[in-house]
Amino acid sequence: MFNKYKILYQAQLGSGNSGILQLQVINKANAYPIENAAVQIYNKNNPSRVLYSLITDISGKTPEVELITPPIEYSLEVTPYQPYTEYIIIVTAKGYQTVVINSAQVLPVIKSIQPVSMSALIPGINDMEVIIIDPNYLFGTDTPKVYENDVKEYAEGTDAKPVMIPEFITVHNGVPSNLAARKYIVQYVSYVKSVVCSQIYATWPEETIHAYSLVVISFSLNRIYTNWYKRQGYDFDITSMVSFDQKWFYGRNIYTNVSRVVDNIFNNYLSRPGIIQPILTQACRGELAICPAMISLWGSKELGDRGYTAIEILRYFFGDTIYVNSTNNIAGTEVLWPGTDLTLGSSGKAVGHIQDQLITISGVYRAITVPEDDGTFGQATVAAISDFQEIFNLPATGILDFATWYKISRVYARITRGFGQ
Incomplete structure (x- = not known):
């Protein structure tokens, strides 16, 4: 099918390695698309030169652009080299606050969407919003997650409630004790996608991405189901800190292959026999068998390379009793999916x-x-x-x-x- 958005500038590519980036710009208040927003893209290593100047269409989208990246090998094995190229993006639109993203992380081969939500301009008060995206967990220096019990006993029992997929999740952008940290109310599915994109590389095998997406979903649902932070007196569901929870960034770019995996499994989670709550499945960077009772991220990539399926990867790390569960309790949905695809000629x-x-x-x-x-x-x-x-x-x-x-x-x-x- 012809893609009306795609424009490729091969003449600007010298390394032979590239990824695709497209922006999607909306009004933060109502999610309406913003037409005629002006977009400028700069390589973070050379911020004085505009690489692309783009304009959004009636759907708030720019054309796709091809951008130079490091070799794909940097994201497929542990190396000291950054596996993605960072691009600074500046978005302006009449009547809206300017948005600066520092920066989108473009991986080789993979297409990503950079979402931009713009607020109405109040001159002299909110002229500019700057969004900072720190390094991917695998390339950064975050303090690792300390293992905690993956089942909260107080949440089990005769009065245990059914699992529900929330419409929104409240993310505390800092350690729990930092009362000044900003809180974000985020669409739950968007939150999951951001975490997956922030903790592994989208160049990895699809079965590894599938497995890790289930890990993120199950961890997130456990925090919500057990009211982990609210029981401690906090007013949020989860933090953005790996040492406590999972790495998350407001406003980061989302890789389309990750997005499609999550869209197809967001109502799934990980269970064990006799346990109602989603399992608090935790992760570490390491290689195979380096962090007991957690999924090793690089190890899961290795298993994906070997041809393991998502459930085989999960059982390698979490044991043979782990299984994929699902729920049709989906908040914010007026009518549930009918259970079969609807196509030309369907009715009802x-x-x-x-x-x-x-x-x-x-x-x-x-x-x-x-x-x-x-x-x-x-x-x-x-x-x-x-x-x-x-x-x-x-x-x-x-x-x-x-x-x-x-x-x-x-x-x-x-x-x-x-x-x-």
């Missing part, structure tokens, strides 16, 4: 529901075809879903699958309720 209440949501979304994202509104999956609905998938970085198949259903639900919620970041 589920089709009508998604048509109603797409009609609302198409009034904001005007590049989306207006679908039929009769509960029948016709050609206009195929086109609407395909348009939506392209704008929101899903495979543009025109098929209403699990990932697309819930992505539509999340976008609809954001543009109609305007809450979360």
Whole structure:
């Protein structure tokens, strides 16, 4: 399928190694796309030279650009060399606060989306927002996670509640005792994607990415399910610190292959027989068998290279009793996915529901075809879903699958309720 966004500037590439970056710019208050935002991209090592000057379209998206990166080998084995290139991005738009991102981490071969949420400008008060993205966990110097019991006994028992996927998660951007640290209310699925992109490399095997995404999901759900921090008197669900929880950055770029894995499994989590709560699955940097009872990140990559499946990787580190569980208790969703893909010719209440949501979304994202509104999956609905998938970085198949259903639900919620970041 022709990709209307793609522009490649091969003449600027000297190393033969490159990755793809695209920006998606929205109004922070309501998630509406911002058209005609001006974007400038600089290599962090040469910030005086503008590499690209871009303008967003009616969907708030820029063309894709190809950017120089280090060799892919730097992200496939432990080396002292930074495996990604950092790019400073400046975004301006009339009536909005300027956003500076320092910086997007571009990996070789992989495409990533840089989300940008812009606030209304209040002159002299909020002229500029600067977003700092620190190194990936594998390349940085973060204090490692200290192992803690992976099941909280107080959360089990006859009054244990069912597991629910939250719509939002509140992230404390610092150590728990730092009361001055900023808190962010973030869409839960977006939070998971940011953590995965911040702790492993998206160039790794898909089964490793799948396995680690489940680790992040299960850890996050355990913190929420057990009210770990709220029981201690705090007003947040989780921190952004690896030494306590998981590494997370507000405003970082998201690799599309990671995004698609998470979109397909966000309602899964890791369980053990007889335990209701999601398991607090923890991680360390090390190689195989270097941190008992945790998943070794480099070790999981090695197992992926050997052909292990996601569940085989997980059982290698967490034991044979670990298994993948799932829940249909998904907060913020009006109607659950019907359980089977909907395609051309499908009909019924589920089709009508998604048509109603797409009609609302198409009034904001005007590049989306207006679908039929009769509960029948016709050609206009195929086109609407395909348009939506392209704008929101899903495979543009025109098929209403699990990932697309819930992505539509999340976008609809954001543009109609305007809450979360």
